[in-house]
Amino acid sequence: MEIKVSLKKVKSPLVRKVTEISDEKIYSCYQCGKCSAGCPFADQMDLLPNQVIRFVQLGMEEVLDCKTIWVCSACFTCRVGCPKGIDIANLNEALRLLHLRRNQDHLKLGKLPREELLKLPQIALISSLRKYTA
Amino acid sequence: MELLYFPGCTLKTSAKNFEDSALTVASKLGLELRELPRWNCCGTVYSLAADDLMHQLAPVRNLVRVQELNRDKLVTLCSMCYNTLKRASRLVRRNSEKLETINMFMDEEQSYEGRVEVFHFLQTLRDEVGFKKISEKVVKPLKDLKIFPYYGCLLVRPEEEAIDDPNDPTVMNDLLKSLGAEVIDNSFKTVCCGSYLTVDKKEVVAEMTYKILSAAVKDGAEAVTLSCPLCHFNLDFRQAEVAEKHPEFKRIPVFYFTQLMALAFGLNPEVCRFNLHFVDPKPLLRGKGFI
Ligand code: SF4
Ligand code: SF4
Ligand code: SF4
Ligand code: SF4
DSSP, X not given: OOOOOOHHHHTSTHHHHHHHHXXXXXXXXXXXXXXXXXXXXXXXXXXXXXXXXXXXXXXXXXXXXXSHHHHXXXXXXXXXXXXXXXXXXXXXXXXXXXXXXXXXXXXXXXXXXXXXXXHSOHHHHHHHHHHHOO | OEEEEEOOXXXXXXXXXXXXXXXXXXXXXXXXXXXXXXXXXXXXXXXXXXXXXXXXXXXXXXHHHHHHTTOOEEEESSHHHHHHHHHHHHHHHHOHXXXXXXXXXXXXXXXXXXXXXXEEHHHIIIIIIOHHHHHHTOSSOOTTOEEEEOOTTTTTOSGGGOSSOSSSOOHHHHHHHHTTOEEOOOGGGGSOOOTTHHHHOHHHHHHHHHHHHHHHHHTTOSEEEESOHHHHIIIIITHHHHHHHOTTOOOOOEEEHHHHHHHHTTOOGGGGOGGGOSSOOHHHHHHTTOO
8 A cells, every 4th residue: 555644634524533433542652563463353454453543643644544443353452462552453443444434335245145144143243234334 | 148139142042052041040049140120232342433422322221220120230141242231331431521411312211320330140159159169069079170260351351340350260160170070271361363354354363273272272172151242252162273274173061151151050051052062062072971
């Protein structure tokens, strides 16, 4: 991915939006990388958790297109490890919600094969619908 | 002693083995788990959005049901229910303005006063019953059974809601010991299995299941125990995908901790409903003479 930082982006409303939804102190992250080191799904992500917050700090709306926010399982490992008390799971939820609140569902259960759907327990269906749909 | 208990939806269906075994072992310990009247689904995952109160209504409404009975304690079995209800209870206790708003939008029930405490049944066993009393009820010690206790995420994270040390929980280890089993412990015990990724990214979950289970087996485990129906689905059912991708992988059964208690207490194995398992635990149990 090409990365361009600009003053215009830094002043974009992204930080305010994400702060409003997540209530996280975005600028207190000092990029130590501990969240990414501990994340069990880092190998599935295009942006590492510390990069997600860095993109938000710099107002880079590209972060909304990353795969990471849909791979995060909200396991809170990053939160427990962050020396600055930041919860990346909250941040990822805010970024997902910036899609979902525009009615852009990420998951379409109807696309799953019927045999598979029938096997999934409610706890799986409800949690994924909560995370991936409006 | 009677305890108000919140089952959640999955314990009424695919995790009936968890509920039935839990109710039976509880009564053996002199505890009556009384189902919360008119409970509703908690929503499974706690809403992480600070500006979203709508999704707190479902958990808070359950707390109102407890209050309606003039009670102030609610016990759960499912780790996810525990986490969602617990976090919601703390959110509204800390934040009177949010509570007021929530109350404003629940017009059919009384206002919630913020007094209910949410517990996980493992806490009840450790802190109220005690492992000594549990070991006294054991008639068939799970001798020579090597079990890996898997805590997953939501019993131990975030740290404010943890029922035990978030980095090195031992409550299930201690329970297993009191049942006479051998504990296989490693740091995968608190690594997330992938949770709801199981719906649209099952390969990711299968790979995590492979990592968690093969580490346990390498350390000598013959079975796994846990307390969450989603962890159970991922670690049990997804073994099919694991075996497909990794031919050397040997399947191992996954128990709810209450099933192991039922076996050790010598209760009728029917309550364990092993037919609901994907990896059949019966060959292992028969081989060791537990059934
Ligand atoms: S652990 Fe915390 S401070 Fe370190 S990079 Fe991650 S969010 Fe930033
Ligand atoms: S909450 Fe998400 S970002 Fe944080 S460690 Fe877990 S999967 Fe990774
Ligand atoms: S967490 Fe799951 S099992 Fe528990 S009530 Fe909610 S949806 Fe149902
Ligand atoms: S390990 Fe997975 S299913 Fe279990 S509690 Fe964590 S997220 Fe949930």
